[in-house]
Amino acid sequence: xxxxxxxxxxxAAEQSADFRRVLWTxxxxxxxxxxxxxxxxxxxxxxxxxDQILTFVSGSGEADVGSRTMSVAQGDLVxxxxxxxxxxxxxxxxxxxxxxxxxxxxxADGAVHTTKAQADAAEDSGEDRPRQN
Numbered sequence: 297x298x299x300x301x302x303x304x305x306x307x308a309a310e311q312s313a314d315f316r317r318v319l320w321t322x323x324x325x326x327x328x329x330x331x332x333x334x335x336x337x338x339x340x341x342x343x344x345x346x347d348q349i350l351t352f353v354s355g356s357g358e359a360d361v362g363s364r365t366m367s368v369a370q371g372d373l374v375x376x377x378x379x380x381x382x383x384x385x386x387x388x389x390x391x392x393x394x395x396x397x398x399x400x401x402x403x404a405d406g407a408v409h410t411t412k413a414q415a416d417a418a419e420d421s422g423e424d425r426p427r428q429n
Contacts, residue, residue, distance in 0.1 A: 301319065303319065309331070309394065310393055313331055313391075315410060316330050316415050324401075325398065325399040326400075329396075332393075336386050336392075339416070341381070341382065345379075346399065348402075350375075350384065353370060355392035355393055356386075358384070362380050362382070409424075
C-alpha cells in the first residue's frame with residue numbers, strides 16, 4: 297500500500313518549474329504536477345488504458361480533447377477518458393500550471409522531468425514506465 301500523501305497542491309504546483317513531476321503514486325492512481333511554458337504544449341497523446349483528470353492552477357491555454365477545443369484557465373477541470381486523443385497548449389504569457397490525476401499510474405514513481413524534451417526522451421527510452429502492480 298502506498299504511503300498517505302498530503303499537500304497544499306496548488307502551492308506545490310505553483311512552486312515547481314518542472315515540466316512534469318510525479319508527486320505520489322498509489323496502486324490505482326497517480327498525482328502529477330506540470331508547468332507548461334508560454335507557447336509550449338503537453339503534446340498530442342492518447343493514454344489507451346488510463347483516465348486523466350487535469351485541474352488548472354494558473355495561466356491560460358487551450359485543450360484539444362477528442363473532437364473538441366476549449367479554453368482552460370485557473371479553476372478549470374478537464375476529464376479525459378482513456379483512449380481519447382488530447383493536447384493542452386499554453387496560449388498565455390505566463391506558465392500554465394496544473395495538477396493531474398492518472399488512473400492507473402502513467403509514469404514512473406518519483407519521476408521528475410525539467411523539460412518536455414527530457415520527458416519525451418524518458419518515455420521513448422521506456423525508463424518512465426510505471427511499475428507493474
